[in-house]
Amino acid sequence: MTITEKILAAHCGKSAVTPGEFINARVDFALGNDVTAPFAIDEFKKASIKRVFNRAKIALVPDHFTPNKDVASAQQCRKMAEFAKAYNIKYYFEQGRAGIEHVLLPEAGLVKPGDLIIGADSHTCTYGALGAFSAGVGSTDLAAVMATGKCWLKVPESIKFIYKGRLKKWVGGKDIILYTIGKIGVDGAVYKAMEFRGPTIKNLPMDDRFTMCNMAIEAGGKNGIIAPDGITDAYIKKGKCYSSDKSAVYFKTCEYDVSKLEPQVACPHLPSNVKPASRLRKINIDQSFIGSCTNGRLSDLRIAAKILKGKKVNSRVRLIVIPATQKIYLAALKEGLLEIFVKAGGAIETPTCGPCLGGHAGILAEGEVCVATTNRNFRGRMGHPKSFVYLSNAAVAAASAVKGRIAHPEEVGTPQKGTPRPNKILQRL
């Protein structure tokens, strides 16, 4: 069996499962946010259910439109807070103690290897980086999970992605996953489990693994997953580690040599419309956004600060930086990263999904172009239907903010002699 099949089997009391089979799986952890939970709460209440299946296995995270952007959003968050209180939900994260759900939950140690996690948010697949099975669902599914602790799932076929080669400077998990989506398309893994492995992944830092699994959904994947290893163990000691058998059956195998990979950029309006950053130097930008559940982690902020130190954001460009959680915000503050961003002319905002989904705090006007470290560049995703979003890693977003156009990080000046390469910095975290 594959690692995905093993975790699913373990959660439905079977010794083995096969792709295509429907199972009713036991859920270890469930989550919802201020967009999806209100619907789920309505459904839950309509059914006059008295209690949730386990008050300590549900997280409600107001992160999309917080701090509340308008009255309607405030009402939705109010509904969540009242539900959390009424049903005694242990993990309700109020603003100021929270952050973006998919960065927050691993950081809080609430999701661990071998777990089965169901979240009413499509980027729930992020936790696969820990060797967990985690998949996004909708609100009614969340209501059902909150009531029963169970979720029906179709066992997916798995696609094996093998990556070989040492990554070049300024290239990381974001570039690998964009490259992969560019190769297989936005429907290249519909209903499938995406299993990432190979020598490159073995050396890939945890933050980059989160980024890769986070974007499995952008290829239509049910889940992204990386078998736990020493890097996982250094991140979290808890959980149960599974790995795929040598005899495991895969739908297909894709093998990529990423040793020559350049920083990748997904052009409007699909995450699969991927080109090397160096071929997009003519694209002028109006905004650069560094943040989100994809690339709002401390390592991303460090990379951006490295490029922006002593530089100025181009006068035509707005730079918006959003640390993904309060903890990351504080660490960035202590390390002096926030000072670098402010001195460069960037705006720093409190943890929120905000502009990533065109919610608030960085919406694009008609005709505007944004380089964003986020996960989707669909038409209208960050604002006006006639605005344009280019997806990249934090280094490209920072370099582009300085240049006023899409830029390769090398164009802004390389680190001084003796400065460790970004990948090595990441490994040390």
Place this chain on the structure above:
Amino acid sequence: MSRRTRQNIGINKEKNWKIYTRGVSLFGASPLKGKAHKFGNNVNTDEIIPARYLNTTDPKILGKHCMEDADSSFASKVKKGDIIVAGKNFGCGSSREHAPVAIKACGVSCVVAENFARIFYRNAINIGLPILESEAASKSIRASDLVKIDLNSGLIRNLNKNQQYKAQAFPKFMQKIIAAGGLMKCIKSQ
């Protein structure tokens, strides 16, 4: 749910599993008939219902903005019973249940596509929006064709071209959920 049904779907051992109908059976319904509205591949949830409307769960408001970023005039021209016909990977992107809710609320009776993104697929079943997968229908039906759909048989008829297409049958597991009237809409405490 009968014991037999519970055994069939392999959940007889689960104590707290109970599906209640929400009174919207996809089967046993009279045939659907409406004008086709055509969309291409990879219609995403941001186009179906942009995030600027996600601060509400009111179907009426969501319906008014259905498909706004793919076709800004869609909500005003769609008529009750009309049918969306799209290409591959319909509903890709976010998990927002607001997407199928908006489609249903604006009067669309069924979505026919080559295939669906998985979260949208689940959500549509859950809220009782009929969806059918048919590559032939997706490719042959043109905008404004009059389409008749029998959900019991999965037959899609193009009345303009006098053609007929057979939709992929739902897996048995799903048929039981649909027959129960939309998936797990209400789960009652024991």
